[in-house]
Amino acid sequence: MSKCFKYCGIVFLMVFESVFFSNVLFGQMYFQGNLQYSIYNHHKPLDLVDVNPDLTFGLGVMIFANQKSKFEIGAELNSFHRNFYQKYDEADYKYIFRGLDLRLLTNYSISEKWNLTTGVVAATYFPEIRMNGEYIVEGEGFRESDYGVFIGCHYYLTKSWVLGARFDFWFVNMLEYQLIGDYGDLQPKVKDIRANTAEVFLRYQFFNRWK
Amino acid sequence: MRWIFVLIGLSTLMACRDIPYEASPLDPRLPAFSADGTNTAGAYIDGYSWLASRSTVSYEPHFTICTNPDSVGTRILVSNGFQIIEDDLQKRDVGFFLGDLSIRYKNQLLELRDTVINLDGVSNYGMLILDSESPDTLRYGVGKLYIRDVISKPGLESLIVSGTFGFDIKSNGLNHTVYSGRFDYRIKDSNFCYSF
Numbered sequence: 446m447s448k449c450f451k452y453c454g455i456v457f458l459m460v461f462e463s464v465f466f467s468n469v470l471f472g473q474m475y476f477q478g479n480l481q482y483s484i485y486n487h488h489k490p491l492d493l494v495d496v497n498p499d500l501t502f503g504l505g506v507m508i509f510a511n512q513k514s515k516f517e518i519g520a521e522l523n524s525f526h527r528n529f530y531q532k533y534d535e536a537d538y539k540y541i542f543r544g545l546d547l548r549l550l551t552n553y554s555i556s557e558k559w560n561l562t563t564g565v566v567a568a569t570y571f572p573e574i575r576m577n578g579e580y581i582v583e584g585e586g587f588r589e590s591d592y593g594v595f596i597g598c599h600y601y602l603t604k605s606w607v608l609g610a611r612f613d614f615w616f617v618n619m620l621e622y623q624l625i626g627d628y629g630d631l632q633p634k635v636k637d638i639r640a641n642t643a644e645v646f647l648r649y650q651f652f653n654r655w656k
Numbered sequence: 657m658r659w660i661f662v663l664i665g666l667s668t669l670m671a672c673r674d675i676p677y678e679a680s681p682l683d684p685r686l687p688a689f690s691a692d693g694t695n696t697a698g699a700y701i702d703g704y705s706w707l708a709s710r711s712t713v714s715y716e717p718h719f720t721i722c723t724n725p726d727s728v729g730t731r732i733l734v735s736n737g738f739q740i741i742e743d744d745l746q747k748r749d750v751g752f753f754l755g756d757l758s759i760r761y762k763n764q765l766l767e768l769r770d771t772v773i774n775l776d777g778v779s780n781y782g783m784l785i786l787d788s789e790s791p792d793t794l795r796y797g798v799g800k801l802y803i804r805d806v807i808s809k810p811g812l813e814s815l816i817v818s819g820t821f822g823f824d825i826k827s828n829g830l831n832h833t834v835y836s837g838r839f840d841y842r843i844k845d846s847n848f849c850y851s852f
Binding site for chain 2: 531
């Protein structure tokens, strides 16, 4: 598990506890479903095709000074999923990455219903490769963590339901490999596959006011 | 408590998953280059992927190291590999003849750690055995054989030998290629033979 993910996790728990135990702060929890589409920057010989949307789910908590506060800070824990294919000899090799991501975020209210959001995200995940659905391997050469920043906005449909969109800029190359040359010579190590993720989410807020 | 048993059960099931081979992340048809004793080998033969692994055959792949008692030279053979060419499964063996070396015992392999053997096509050469209706052994391949790692662990009767290779063979006006090869085998005394 990456240090970045651990630190984000600690902050997530601190945010959570501070709302629970504070006599001053106001808090709000939410569940949300995220529909994500990742765009992968990669180079030959990799040929990633058929990138499918990912459906993930999250739990979040926000803190605000009072109900009229324009700023909120929050933390969010989501399931993490990425996938893409490579095709060889008519066989589909599916690369799947499952894990968790943690977000520390701040919201700014620009109107009664519209909010802007930005923050940092860290993810830890386990890669695996499947051939025509059959498990092959847990992804030799793939990293198991990533981190980045995100921006977005959301709109209050009702007091409890929120529709939003975000864009994640991930910083870490997912794969490090060493090509074997034609005559067995090992080429210098190469880092490749960096993701950017666009997502829309539907959020249900509850415990609108804990204190 | 119940959840602990559920977790232990799940972990056991995960551990029991059959992992045919550790695939290369770039091309999962081939094994990743490793030095763990996975008993796999792979390469591109004439542009098609070739894999020697438990998953491709019903019997174990072999890595044999053979010498003749009355002459210098060692033949290394990686057998029971397969290619799929236009939906047809075809058996292929890849080998090397090292004319200047006599490797009769596994401890001699330790001296070959981190060496490059130049396959000059004369005293050292690559071999390709095409096993179709009648086996055809192509010899005198020119290229390189890298013995990357030879690992000996206390208490283990086997050595782990891993490396990479590639060579060209000209035969009957055709140029056969064996490119981007990699192997990773556990070698025991039973991998040695004394005639070829």
